Amino acid sequence: MTLPTPRHFLTNLINRLPTIPLEPPQPPSINRTPNSNALSRIPVSHRHLIITLHVLFPNLVLPSLDLLDRGLVQKLALSDKIKSEEPDHDQAEDVRGAIYVVYSTTAAPSRRRKSVKPDPDDDRVGNRENSQKYVVHLQAWNCTCAAFAFSIVQSLLDEQPPQIPPELHLAEITTDDDKKEWEFGGMSTDGKAPNGGQIPTCKHLLACLLAERWGNALGGYVTSKQVGKGEMAVIVADV
Template identity: 35%
Template sequence: MPERADPPSSRVFVTQLLDSLRAVPLPPQDAADSTRTITASNTLTRAPESVRKLLLALHVLFPNEVLPALDLLDRRLVTRLRVQRCPPNLSDDAEHTIYYVRSAQTRSSRFTTTHETQTSYQVRLEAWNCSCPAFAFSAFPPISTSKTSTIPATISVPDTLPTSPSSTQEWSFGGLSLDTSMGTGDASTTSPLPPVCKHLLACVLVDRCAPLFGAFVEERVVDVEEACGWAAGWGD
């Protein structure tokens, strides 16, 4: 009997899922719809059925992040900074792209509910990191004290780690984050999903599925000094 091929890892599966989502051609926009404000909802309404099925599969994998991520895009809360060096170097453009996502938390009172969007979180796709607390909890989940003494956690470290992204390197969901395995101590037996939050997933959809969600990001070209100001919390 021929040997059965091993199923792809979770990281590879999500990468292929996003690549398929990006490759689906969208129908042309009607002239009547061109004057309306583009939102995530009406973009998905005119999307073919295959797009909805792929998004449903993504929702099954990330049930707590997909809908909040789409809500962030719908509210135009994602900003992409392209840091331009002096003199500018177009070949380094992809290396110096930083995302900032404003908070969509709500404040309720007896009479009204308002959305507070003053806090911004920094997202870096290559390093696979978000500065929000939810990502920290996802990256470092609590471990039962009864298991820590008997169940080791192993980290699968490749022989060579890329020091910086390159144009020839294929993108992978999870960026430069390492694969971890818990439960058996054998990294080959499990393939957990990389940590994720709604801010990070929203930026992934913008970056990897531009035909669908590229219009929902605010683009800015900044110099190094202005990028430092954003990192210090002085952005818009």
């Protein structure tokens, strides 16, 4: 029996999360406050998926969920006006994929959110603007934090080089990747070797990934912002 590559296994695991039938939220009562936490609505029959994810990333799953719970993840997109005026730039943006900004947890007090969707008037949303922030590219599979850079180094030490046929040219690799569906690891080649290999990951990247791929449960924890190309450049350059 041939075992799946780490990339294939993780891709299938993440793709199964949106299929989890979330139980309806319980109505509030005198002795119980309304609970908007989507994870508490996962039926027992499907909790093994979250447990498996936690076993694979024991130091990342809970911190990534905490980032979402504190409203520290923001998705940036170019405004429609900018896109319509610059079709070439729009095409480039589609190739790069979604851009997320994740703010440092030091910007948020240690108290739980009262609502699922972050409130722009929340004091934490205002405080985060002056905190450390990191840019995450899901398709390029990159985060600007130091932990992700360390994870890359560790993966290079752990992973044996994949056996790529010499007749496979770079142009063919690019074309094939463009035709493939989403995979855990994005455009990187990590985790594709049959003998295993670690896929570099950090809590910021995992938080954005879970919100993107499991939108029916965690998408509401992310704030979205339309920006022009000038503001986008300033945000990225300021990291």
